[in-house]
Amino acid sequence: MKVSMSVNGKQVSGEAEPRTLLVEFLRYELGLTGTHVGCDTSQCGACVVHVNGSSVKSCTMLAVQAEGAQVTTIEGMAQGDELHPLQAAFREHHGLQCGFCTPGMIMSAADLLKTNPSPSEHEVREWLEGNICRCTGYHNIVKAILAAADTMRGAARAAE
Amino acid sequence: MVEKGIGARVLRKEDQRFITGRGRYTDDINQHGQAHAVFLRSPHAHARIRGIDTSAAEAMPGVLAVLTGEDVKADGLGNLVCGWLVKSKDGSPMHMGPHPLLAQEKARYVGDRVAVIVAETLEQAHDAAEAVVVDYEELGPVVALERAHDAGSLVHDEIASNLAYDWELGDKAAVDAAFGRAAHVTRIDLVNNRLVPNAIEPRAAIGHYDPGMDHYTLHVTSQNPHVHRLVMSAFVGVAPEHKLRVVAPDVGGGFGSKIFIYGEECVVLWASKKVRGRPVKWTADRSEAFLSDAHGRDHISHAELALDQDGSFLAMRVNTKANLGAYMSTFSSCIPTYLYGTLLAGQYKTPAIYCDVQAYYTNTAPVDAYRGAGRPEASFLIETLVDQAAGELGMDPAELRRKNFVPKTAFPYQTPVALTYDTGDYEATLDEALRLVDWKGFAARKAESQRRGRLRGIGLSCYIEACGLAPSQVVGSLGAGVGLWESAKVRFSHTGKVQALTGTHSHGQGHETTFAQLVSEKLGIPYEDVEVIHGDTEKTPVGMGTYGSRSLAVGGEALAKACDKLVEKGKKIAAHLLEASEADIEFKDGNFTVAGTDRSKSMGEVVFTAYVPHNYPAGLEPGMEESAFFDPPNFTYPAGTYVCELEIDPATGTTEILRFVAVDDFGNVINPMIVEGQVHGGLAQGIGQALLEGAVYDESGQLLTGSYMDYTMPRADDVPSFEVVTAAGTASHANSLGVKGCGEAGAIGAPAAVINAITNAIGRRVEMPATPEKVWRALQNTQTPQAAE
Numbered sequence: 001m002k003v004s005m006s007v008n009g010k011q012v013s014g015e016a017e018p019r020t021l022l023v024e025f026l027r028y029e030l031g032l033t034g035t036h037v038g039c040d041t042s043q044c045g046a047c048v049v050h051v052n053g054s055s056v057k058s059c060t061m062l063a064v065q066a067e068g069a070q071v072t073t074i075e076g077m078a079q080g081d082e083l084h085p086l087q088a089a090f091r092e093h094h095g096l097q098c099g100f101c102t103p104g105m106i107m108s109a110a111d112l113l114k115t116n117p118s119p120s121e122h123e124v125r126e127w128l129e130g131n132i133c134r135c136t137g138y139h140n141i142v143k144a145i146l147a148a149a150d151t152m153r154g155a156a157r158a159a160e
Numbered sequence: 161m162v163e164k165g166i167g168a169r170v171l172r173k174e175d176q177r178f179i180t181g182r183g184r185y186t187d188d189i190n191q192h193g194q195a196h197a198v199f200l201r202s203p204h205a206h207a208r209i210r211g212i213d214t215s216a217a218e219a220m221p222g223v224l225a226v227l228t229g230e231d232v233k234a235d236g237l238g239n240l241v242c243g244w245l246v247k248s249k250d251g252s253p254m255h256m257g258p259h260p261l262l263a264q265e266k267a268r269y270v271g272d273r274v275a276v277i278v279a280e281t282l283e284q285a286h287d288a289a290e291a292v293v294v295d296y297e298e299l300g301p302v303v304a305l306e307r308a309h310d311a312g313s314l315v316h317d318e319i320a321s322n323l324a325y326d327w328e329l330g331d332k333a334a335v336d337a338a339f340g341r342a343a344h345v346t347r348i349d350l351v352n353n354r355l356v357p358n359a360i361e362p363r364a365a366i367g368h369y370d371p372g373m374d375h376y377t378l379h380v381t382s383q384n385p386h387v388h389r390l391v392m393s394a395f396v397g398v399a400p401e402h403k404l405r406v407v408a409p410d411v412g413g414g415f416g417s418k419i420f421i422y423g424e425e426c427v428v429l430w431a432s433k434k435v436r437g438r439p440v441k442w443t444a445d446r447s448e449a450f451l452s453d454a455h456g457r458d459h460i461s462h463a464e465l466a467l468d469q470d471g472s473f474l475a476m477r478v479n480t481k482a483n484l485g486a487y488m489s490t491f492s493s494c495i496p497t498y499l500y501g502t503l504l505a506g507q508y509k510t511p512a513i514y515c516d517v518q519a520y521y522t523n524t525a526p527v528d529a530y531r532g533a534g535r536p537e538a539s540f541l542i543e544t545l546v547d548q549a550a551g552e553l554g555m556d557p558a559e560l561r562r563k564n565f566v567p568k569t570a571f572p573y574q575t576p577v578a579l580t581y582d583t584g585d586y587e588a589t590l591d592e593a594l595r596l597v598d599w600k601g602f603a604a605r606k607a608e609s610q611r612r613g614r615l616r617g618i619g620l621s622c623y624i625e626a627c628g629l630a631p632s633q634v635v636g637s638l639g640a641g642v643g644l645w646e647s648a649k650v651r652f653s654h655t656g657k658v659q660a661l662t663g664t665h666s667h668g669q670g671h672e673t674t675f676a677q678l679v680s681e682k683l684g685i686p687y688e689d690v691e692v693i694h695g696d697t698e699k700t701p702v703g704m705g706t707y708g709s710r711s712l713a714v715g716g717e718a719l720a721k722a723c724d725k726l727v728e729k730g731k732k733i734a735a736h737l738l739e740a741s742e743a744d745i746e747f748k749d750g751n752f753t754v755a756g757t758d759r760s761k762s763m764g765e766v767v768f769t770a771y772v773p774h775n776y777p778a779g780l781e782p783g784m785e786e787s788a789f790f791d792p793p794n795f796t797y798p799a800g801t802y803v804c805e806l807e808i809d810p811a812t813g814t815t816e817i818l819r820f821v822a823v824d825d826f827g828n829v830i831n832p833m834i835v836e837g838q839v840h841g842g843l844a845q846g847i848g849q850a851l852l853e854g855a856v857y858d859e860s861g862q863l864l865t866g867s868y869m870d871y872t873m874p875r876a877d878d879v880p881s882f883e884v885v886t887a888a889g890t891a892s893h894a895n896s897l898g899v900k901g902c903g904e905a906g907a908i909g910a911p912a913a914v915i916n917a918i919t920n921a922i923g924r925r926v927e928m929p930a931t932p933e934k935v936w937r938a939l940q941n942t943q944t945p946q947a948a949e
């Protein structure tokens with residue numbers, strides 16, 4: 001069947017079976033391979049994207065459920081050459097090693113910072129419960145998210 | 161001075177693609193005409209395969225082929241091999257049970273590959289897999305390691321007692337004599353829990369046979385594509401080496417589990433030929449990964465330490481049973497032997513050590529190297545034993561260690577278990593760690609915790625490891641089937657840009673950055689002008705890959721040597737251009753200068769001349785491209801002290817790590833940011849082993865911990881922020897860079913620090929993983945039931 005949605009601000013449509021997961025649709029139908037699959041039990045968070053502004057594990061949602069939705073993936077986070085503050089902070093603070101968990105981490109953290117612009121370290125760690133990283137020991141991921149929160153608050157103040 | 165050279169905290173080159181979602185991992189690749197493979201796996205731990213009926217599956221829509229062990233046999237393909245020959249005490253070679261690509265006659269663990277289904281779509285392949293009928297005759301499974309020797313069943317019918325080898329190291333008579341003189345003997349029995357590596361990217365492979373070219377290409381999640389090429393051509397025989405290209409693109413973590421040559425990647429390559437050259441893709445789901453990735457650790461040990469009345473170590477005696485799983489994986493035999501027994505001296509000058517290891521087959525997934533591989537098992541054993549000795553003698557565990565350290569004046573130091581430590585300063589790392597954690601102030605902190613009803617504990621671990629896996633002659637004398645050198649090629653282009661090709665592979669370690677820093681420094685050119693290339697056997701020179709913290713110490717040194725050759729050649733060209741004698745040319749910061757003058761030529765001018773050799777030294781080859789191999793004279797020996805401070809809630813048995821201090825001596829450091837990141841990741845894995853992780857099979861051989869719902873991975877709120885210091889380095893003598901390697905230290909040193917801290921807090925040791933249940937039960941002074949082990 002045909003599924004249509006907005007992905008990273010562009011209207012797209014493609015073929016999906018009723019059982020096709022959103023992550024499969026993104027990766028195989030649209031070729032957006034930045035969203036990863038790390039598990040089959042909705043635990044690892046490598047697949048996190050935003051659907052209508054909230055973080056969602058795209059392995060836990062059917063493509064057809066996203067019919068008509070606004071979807072943002074890691075590929076849609078930078079504005080042209082300008083990285084999202086979280087992307088920049090992950091690089092600046094060495095918040096990634098193999099990079100496989102990174103898109104999910106960034107998408108998940110972006111949702112956190114939207115609802116809680118100045119989280120404590122503890123709150124960041126608790127929020128990341130649903131995202132597994134095997135490489136970094138989380139130390140620099142947490143650091144990067146706190147730093148990005150700082151930057152984003154600064155930018156928000158400047159805009160006021 | 162180059163700006164982003166050795167020692168600089170340079171941000172990583174590779175990050176841009178990963179943070180924007182443009183990494184290219186194996187499953188991201190889709191090839192024209194690609195078909196999909198699904199493996200049918202044994203649901204039984206041990207079963208005879210009486211027959212397989214594939215006819216219904218073959219008739220299903222979209223199915224291109226259904227292949228079994230019989231087809232593998234008919235095509236004359238060889239078995240997977242373990243490349244390291246270990247000999248038993250009596251001199252007999254280890255018993256290696258055949259490890260076919262697809263099971264033949266018997267299935268030997270839950271998850272053993274029984275058939276492969278290739279279809280147009282993944283869904284069709286899955287559906288067809290359910291239509292394959294396998295007639296199994298269930299056999300008694302061998303599951304528990306401690307009973308493997310008389311389990312009443314044989315994993316490999318021809319291997320008695322399920323014993324692969326019974327190995328020993330050290331002078332048993334000297335050790336027995338020393339125990340006879342001991343004033344005190346400390347004894348310990350411990351388990352090193354079985355772990356699942358769990359790189360977040362599951363394994364994947366795409367095999368493609370090109371009938372026109374008679375050429376094979378394999379994309380695979382590999383830490384060592386050249387080793388894949390070698391084993392698949394020389395042993396499995398699926399493609400000749402000169403017609404096989406192995407590409408390991410971006411790889412999402414390995415931790416050892418992607419070193420090995422598995423059946424799946426061999427099968428997809430072979431299957432591609434069977435379906436007339438359609439590319440065949442397979443990606444593991446996480447459940448498959450749990451069942452079929454090689455697991456790690458899984459030892460049961462008894463150890464004894466003999467001390468004199470002053471607390472000096474006289475001798476150590478260790479017996480270990482190691483679980484190999486159902487088959488010997490690629491490196492499996494050397495993990496509980498040469499990477500374990502040889503490390504049992506730790507940081508101590510114990511004069512006599514004896515160790516023997518019995519390695520058993522069981523009907524469980526193969527066990528092989530996982531981050532640290534043998535060295536975490538050794539370090540955990542020594543450091544819990546030493547801590548227990550301190551407790552029994554009423555000594556400060558730091559002071560008992562200090563008293564027995566190999567003193568910094570004693571290097572190079574020959575241990576009684578074969579290794580020669582090149583450099584180290586164990587007191588320096590201990591002192592720095594004690595200072596950082598405020599060891600002396602612990603009693604006051606403990607009292608404060610007590611007032612809040614919490615049990616506070618502090619634990620030390622002084623680990624050592626042998627890294628930079630190489631010395632080919634040494635590993636060869638120990639049974640390795642290959643040499644463990646590394647190779648490099650450094651190539652200038654006309655415009656002065658550099659490609660640095662390495663036989664190592666980066667899957668998170670940041671080689672594209674570190675190696676560029678190294679080459680930039682050596683050649684005096686901007687970091688931005690260096691591109692590091694790895695992971696493709698048709699681009700990079702030969703290589704041995706990345707494991708055992710060897711990439712920089714062996715592969716980096718090969719790059720350094722290739723750079724040195726370029727500089728030597730550059731001197732000849734510069735001397736010609738400057739009409740000076742070659743001996744008078746000095747190279748510094750990218751310029752060739754006639755000594756004592758200001759007459760010089762830049763690297764760029766020299767490179768241009770080498771490619772446009774209109775005015776050129778007679779007899780000299782044009783071009784600026786050099787290769788080098790490096791085979792070091794010794795391992796490197798990173799070492800350090802870790803301290804864990806934690807609190808336990810006696811009501812729930814829950815452990816909270818308050819502080820984790822890690823002071824490491826990695827020798828010289830090229831990029832401190834990357835090195836610290838490696839330590840952080842290792843620490844989380846070590847803490848995971850100590851508190852959370854454990855692979856559990858039930859009596860019938862079913863894996864109970866087969867998903868992230870059941871196997872507890874460390875999450876962000878399970879670990880603290882770490883305090884990591886890597887400054888106090890003693891340069892290694894095994895390479896000119898003075899580097900030692902940092903990839904495994906965290907996982908090696910952390911478990912004992914955590915467990916010793918728990919023991920310190922509650923007064924008795926619990927086995928890993930020290931789950932809240934086990935800690936709580938220990939506090940109630942009751943026995944933890946066996947099933948929870």
Ligand code: FES
Binds near residue numbers: 038044
């Ligand atoms: S792939 Fe979605 S949570 Fe793991």
Ligand code: FES
Binds near residue numbers: 095096102
């Ligand atoms: S960076 Fe590798 S899993 Fe997080």
